[in-house]
Amino acid sequence: GQELCFLIHVETQAQPVANFPRRMFNYFARLHELHDLPVYPIAVLSFDAPRQPQPNTYEVAFPDLHVLQFQYRTVQLNELRWADFLQRTNPVAAALMAKMRIDPHDRPRVKLACLLMLAKLQLDPARMQLISGFVDSYLELTMDQQTEFDEQLSEIAAPEQEQVMEIVTSWMKQGIELGQLSGEQRLVVRQLHRQIGPAVDDHREQIESLSLAELEELGESLLHFESPADLTAWLGQREWPSKDAREHNGR
Numbered sequence: 117g118q119e120l121c122f123l124i125h126v127e128t129q130a131q132p133v134a135n136f137p138r139r140m141f142n143y144f145a146r147l148h149e150l151h152d153l154p155v156y157p158i159a160v161l162s163f164d165a166p167r168q169p170q171p172n173t174y175e176v177a178f179p180d181l182h183v184l185q186f187q188y189r190t191v192q193l194n195e196l197r198w199a200d201f202l203q204r205t206n207p208v209a210a211a212l213m214a215k216m217r218i219d220p221h222d223r224p225r226v227k228l229a230c231l232l233m234l235a236k237l238q239l240d241p242a243r244m245q246l247i248s249g250f251v252d253s254y255l256e257l258t259m260d261q262q263t264e265f266d267e268q269l270s271e272i273a274a275p276e277q278e279q280v281m282e283i284v285t286s287w288m289k290q291g292i293e294l295g296q297l298s299g300e301q302r303l304v305v306r307q308l309h310r311q312i313g314p315a316v317d318d319h320r321e322q323i324e325s326l327s328l329a330e331l332e333e334l335g336e337s338l339l340h341f342e343s344p345a346d347l348t349a350w351l352g353q354r355e356w357p358s359k360d361a362r363e364h365n366g367r
Contacts, residue, residue, distance in 0.1 A: 122154040123147055130162050137174040141186045157188035162215045167194050193217075198226050202233070210234050211247045214254040224265035227255045228280070232272070235279035248283050300331040308338055308347065315344035322351050330354070 125147055129136060140157055147155045161170055170192055176184040193215040201209045201216070210233040218226050230251045234244065257265055269277060301324055308316040308323075316323075326334065337350055 120154070122156055123151060124156045124158065126158045126160060128160045128162060132161075132163055132166060132170065137171050137186075137188075140188050141174040141184075144186065144188070159188055159190045160212075161190060161192040161194075162212075164194055164215075167217075169195065198222075198229075202229055204233075205237065207234065207237055207239060207243065207247050210237070211250045214251045218255075220261075223255060223257060224261045224268060227251065227257065227265060228268050228272075230255070231280045231283055232276060234283065235276060244283070300328055300335070301326075304331050304335050304338070307335065308341075311338050311341050312344050312347060316347065318344075319347060319351055322354075326354075 125143060127140060127143065133139075136159070140159060144155050144157050147153075159172070170190060172188050172190045174184070174186045175182075193212055194217050196216045198213045198216040198218055201213055204210075210230045213226060213230050213233075231248065234248055234251070239247070269280060272280075305316060305320070305323060323331075323334070334350065338347070341347055341350075
C-alpha cells in the first residue's frame with residue numbers, strides 16, 4: 117500500500133549470446149549506482165532459436181560464500197503463443213506477435229491478424245508505419261503464403277479489408293520508392309565510372325545522399341563530364357548538411 121519510485125530497465129536481445137546474464141547485471145549495477153533507485157530488469161528475447169528457456173540469473177559464488185544471485189524477468193517471444201495476444205488492444209502486442217511461436221501454415225493468418233489489430237487501433241501515421249513495417253519485415257511470406265493471405269483478406273468485411281489494404285499499399289509504395297532510389301544510385305555510379313573512372317568512389321557518400329530527382333538530374337549531367345573535377349563541381353552546387361548534422365542524424 118505504500119508509494120514506491122523505481123526504474124524499469126527493458127533490454128531487447130535479437131541474438132542469443134553466452135554472456136547476456138552478466139551484461140544484464142552490469143546494466144543493473146550502473147543504473148542503480150547512477151540513480152540510487154530500485155531497478156526492475158526485463159529482457160525481451162526476440163530471436164527465433166533456440167527455443168528452450170534462456171537463463172535469467174547471474175551468480176558469483178565461492179565454495180564457502182554465495183556472494184551474488186541476480187535475477188531478471190525474461191519475455192522470450194519464441195515461447196509465447198500468438199493466439200493468446202489476439203484480443204490485446206496494444207500496438208506493442210501487434211508488433212511482437214510477429215516474433216512469437218508461429219507454425220509455417222499459420223503465418224498468413226497471423227500477419228492478417230496483426231494488421232487487423234493495427235487497423236482497429238487507429239494509430240498516428242508515424243507509429244503505424246513503424247509498427248506495420250516491423251510486422252512486414254519479420255513476417256515475410258512465401259509466394260504460396262502470400263496467395264493464402266490474399267484469399268483470407270478477400271473474405272473479411274469490406275471496411276476492415278479497406279483498412280488493411282491501406283497499410284499494405286503503403287508498404288508497396290515505400291518498397292517501390294526505395295527500390296527506385298537504390299537502382300538509380302547503382303546506374304548513376306556505373307555511368308560515372310565509365311565517364312570519369314574510379315575517382316567517383318571518393319564522392320560515393322554524397323551520391324548516396326541524393327534524392328531520386330537529383331540522381332536523375334546527375335544522370336543527365338554526367339554525359340557532359342570530362343574529368344573528376346566536373347563531378348566535384350556539380351556536387352559543389354548542392355547544399356550539404358554540416359558534419360555535425362550528419363553525425364547527429366546518424367546516431
